[in-house]
Amino acid sequence: MREICRRLSHGSFVGIVMVGAMTLVVTLAHAAWSFEGERMSPVQGREGMVVTSHFLATRSAQEILKKGGNAIDAAVTAAFSLAVSQPRSGNIGGGGFMLISSEQRDEVVAIDYREKAPAKATVDMFLDKEGGADSRLSRYSHLAAGVPGTVAGLAFALEKYGTISLKEAMTPAIQLADKGFEVTPLFSDELKENEAILKKWQSSSKIFYKPDGGFYEPGELFIQKDLAATLRRISEGGVKEFYEGKTAELLVAEVAGHGGLITMEDMKNYSPARREPVHGKYRGYDIYSMSPPSSGGVHVVQLLNILEGYPIAEYGHNSARTIHLMAEAMKRAYADRSLYLGDEDFVKVPVQGLISKFYAAIIRESIDKDRATPGSTIAPGRPQPIEGNETTHFSVVDAFGNAVSNTYTINFSYGSGIVVEGAGFLLNNEMDDFSAKPGVPNGYGLIGGEANKIEPDKRMLSSMSPTIVKYQGKNFLVTGSPGGSAIITTTLQVIMNVIDHGLNIQSAVAAPRIHHQWLPDELRIEEGISLDTIKILRGKGHEVKQQEAMGASQSIMIKDGMMYGGADPRRSTALAAGL
Numbered sequence: 001m002r003e004i005c006r007r008l009s010h011g012s013f014v015g016i017v018m019v020g021a022m023t024l025v026v027t028l029a030h031a032a033w034s035f036e037g038e039r040m041s042p043v044q045g046r047e048g049m050v051v052t053s054h055f056l057a058t059r060s061a062q063e064i065l066k067k068g069g070n071a072i073d074a075a076v077t078a079a080f081s082l083a084v085s086q087p088r089s090g091n092i093g094g095g096g097f098m099l100i101s102s103e104q105r106d107e108v109v110a111i112d113y114r115e116k117a118p119a120k121a122t123v124d125m126f127l128d129k130e131g132g133a134d135s136r137l138s139r140y141s142h143l144a145a146g147v148p149g150t151v152a153g154l155a156f157a158l159e160k161y162g163t164i165s166l167k168e169a170m171t172p173a174i175q176l177a178d179k180g181f182e183v184t185p186l187f188s189d190e191l192k193e194n195e196a197i198l199k200k201w202q203s204s205s206k207i208f209y210k211p212d213g214g215f216y217e218p219g220e221l222f223i224q225k226d227l228a229a230t231l232r233r234i235s236e237g238g239v240k241e242f243y244e245g246k247t248a249e250l251l252v253a254e255v256a257g258h259g260g261l262i263t264m265e266d267m268k269n270y271s272p273a274r275r276e277p278v279h280g281k282y283r284g285y286d287i288y289s290m291s292p293p294s295s296g297g298v299h300v301v302q303l304l305n306i307l308e309g310y311p312i313a314e315y316g317h318n319s320a321r322t323i324h325l326m327a328e329a330m331k332r333a334y335a336d337r338s339l340y341l342g343d344e345d346f347v348k349v350p351v352q353g354l355i356s357k358f359y360a361a362i363i364r365e366s367i368d369k370d371r372a373t374p375g376s377t378i379a380p381g382r383p384q385p386i387e388g389n390e391t392t393h394f395s396v397v398d399a400f401g402n403a404v405s406n407t408y409t410i411n412f413s414y415g416s417g418i419v420v421e422g423a424g425f426l427l428n429n430e431m432d433d434f435s436a437k438p439g440v441p442n443g444y445g446l447i448g449g450e451a452n453k454i455e456p457d458k459r460m461l462s463s464m465s466p467t468i469v470k471y472q473g474k475n476f477l478v479t480g481s482p483g484g485s486a487i488i489t490t491t492l493q494v495i496m497n498v499i500d501h502g503l504n505i506q507s508a509v510a511a512p513r514i515h516h517q518w519l520p521d522e523l524r525i526e527e528g529i530s531l532d533t534i535k536i537l538r539g540k541g542h543e544v545k546q547q548e549a550m551g552a553s554q555s556i557m558i559k560d561g562m563m564y565g566g567a568d569p570r571r572s573t574a575l576a577a578g579l
């Protein structure tokens, strides 16, 4: 587990040694942010803002905005560019969620383009002969892949809410794949670190390593001809090419040749879904976030509801009192997640009960202000059944009142590690997000049960939490994060850092974070929390563990007509760019 976490959060590592990171980010991320006086200074813009984890994607999206495109055009362009420049998480072989807010229409919509289980998937497909869960199968085999949703989701967003053609949105990505781009230190390091999983497959090895097996070093050119051809085919043939054309055939041949389950029928049957985002209120702000099959929105809102009952601003940013209350709330929310959350097309999720202020008040009563409640004594609560439900995040806003918050993924860094022969893109290993066996943790240590068991055509539960906060009808904050189980808590802390602690967006994303997910019963902290605070937390009974950086929240805040971009220093290639 530790191994996986380290691997997943690599690239986040550098940023957390604050002084060192700042120098590094300025050099590598082309001055994504800088100091101004004594505060970190966010990038500013009046006409638009893009923040992504890779400067090449930020720039291609910025160009679209400059030409008069809207935030949706720019977001889709960024997503395709990331699929080329950041293949560890940017993708066409995975899935994700996009929230779009239009001030003009006073509407926030959620697009669910999460992967689905193939029709032949079975509840026990990852169990070995003894009935134990086989994580190798659910993470690093052709069985690990869900039916990809990214191409369908991005095309759907563009068609419904964008103004440019798919071809225009894909052109920068095709150029990047065809002509190549300069390898960054982060890109080079990550491929070195993931050598074992990628070199297992000839199709992956020949893409990510030199013909003699050598590494690409910083400054060298990285070209992806197969991927360029695939992207070109999609830009010409549209969604149908990916799901029914040559690309689908290559994917199915790759999977079928190695005992996987995805068929042409599965590909053809895939469609994205438009969902109602989860909506809550926090100290007068409107919070919109992702609904099931993500658990993200439900728990971001649930956590804010619980924490609203305390004078967090008075208790202070990252003080022992504040961290204690956040951790206690987190444990209870993650316990609920284990029991109630799953794909609402298959199971009834008590969303309204979980996000009600009444339920939050009941949970608050069980929280001791001075003592940590042991995880072993916490169980999922009883919300009222009020029902009528390496990853990368980026944020974009435009001058027309649109905001896009998008998180997409192939699950682990480089997904399953398997490139589709001849097509040049990686297969996701999202099937590991299902509960392979009740009570057995997934790659992020998350426990699940019946609601998230494997079923044909079902979407696996996610934590991705693309979020848009509005204030008095106006887009105010666009945020979200990668980070597996820590996505929800990272997003929560960016929101609280802005609303409760008054931090500017750059400080809000850079500040050291904490995380608790109920089980394992430990309070994870990043570097930068004071020793005094840690001592007080231990005194209250918390098992405090310092670990690698968590999340990478590329966020935007809009205030008085000015757009502020905060690129998370946990990704050395991140860039915020305004217009």
Ligand code: DON
Pocket: 008, 009, 390, 391, 392, 409, 410, 411, 412, 413, 430, 433, 461, 462, 463, 464, 481, 482, 483, 484, 485, 487
């Ligand atoms: O959907 C989810 O919750 C996970 N598959 C996300 C994976 C992730 O964030 C990995 N990146 N750090």
